[in-house]
Amino acid sequence: MTHVLRPLPYEPAALEPHVDSRTMRLHHGKHHASYVANLNAALEKYPELQARSALWLLLSCDQVPEPIRAAVRINAGGHVNHSLFWRAMSPARGSAPTGLLAEAINESFGSLEQFKAQFAEAGGKVFGSGWVWLARAEREEGGLQILTTPGHDNPLTDGCYPLLVNDVWEHAYYLKHENRRPDYLKGWWPVVNWEEVGRRFAHVHADHAAETEWEGEGGLVAATA
Ligand code: MN
Numbered sequence: 001m002t003h004v005l006r007p008l009p010y011e012p013a014a015l016e017p018h019v020d021s022r023t024m025r026l027h028h029g030k031h032h033a034s035y036v037a038n039l040n041a042a043l044e045k046y047p048e049l050q051a052r053s054a055l056w057l058l059l060s061c062d063q064v065p066e067p068i069r070a071a072v073r074i075n076a077g078g079h080v081n082h083s084l085f086w087r088a089m090s091p092a093r094g095s096a097p098t099g100l101l102a103e104a105i106n107e108s109f110g111s112l113e114q115f116k117a118q119f120a121e122a123g124g125k126v127f128g129s130g131w132v133w134l135a136r137a138e139r140e141e142g143g144l145q146i147l148t149t150p151g152h153d154n155p156l157t158d159g160c161y162p163l164l165v166n167d168v169w170e171h172a173y174y175l176k177h178e179n180r181r182p183d184y185l186k187g188w189w190p191v192v193n194w195e196e197v198g199r200r201f202a203h204v205h206a207d208h209a210a211e212t213e214w215e216g217e218g219g220l221v222a223a224t225a
Pocket of ligand 1: 027167
């Protein structure tokens with residue numbers, strides 16, 4: 001299997017003015033594309049790994065030969081996380097969480113506004129390059145959690161199922177906001193795709209739903225298409 005860069009689910013300018021089209025074009029067409037190309041290059045001499053999904057490779061780094069382990073981890077992670085990230089956004093419609101998701105956010109964080117503030121604060125504190133997530137522990141009754149990961153790591157490695165993610169690498173915001181990451185985090189909310197977050201939240205309730213997703217092409221993403 002060759003890993004492929006899927007098109008964005010909307011036009012690069014669709015998230016304007018909250019996320020600018022120049023950033024979107026570079027972020028998807030250059031940065032994400034390079035992770036896919038580098039993942040394929042790393043696997044070139046390892047045909048036994050070529051049938052594995054990017055998510056399997058990310059979660060099974062201990063089974064990846066040492067000479068390509070670091071490259072597989074960063075590039076499979078980059079592929080999986082960016083695929084989730086594009087779907088975490090949609091053209092701004094002023095949507096908000098509904099139903100059980102809205103209740104869970106209120107229970108875990110007090111209110112939607114408090115959740116947003118805590119999420120932005122956590123994202124602002126990531127040192128260097130990384131990601132900020134809303135996630136839920138798998139198959140447990142635990143509440144929702146805000147997590148951060150360095151590099152292109154994913155909370156699934158620690159058994160937490162991601163519901164929402166924002167990219168806090170500089171390439172996600174530098175052209176528009178320069179060094180002001182807090183401005184980017186604060187200004188991002190209008191383009192959050194709460195329907196997608198709600199779908200993922202419903203998914204995690206279903207028996208073994210997460211496992212069936214794991215083997216899909218593009219990891220977590222295919223089953224929610
Ligand atoms: Mn990125």
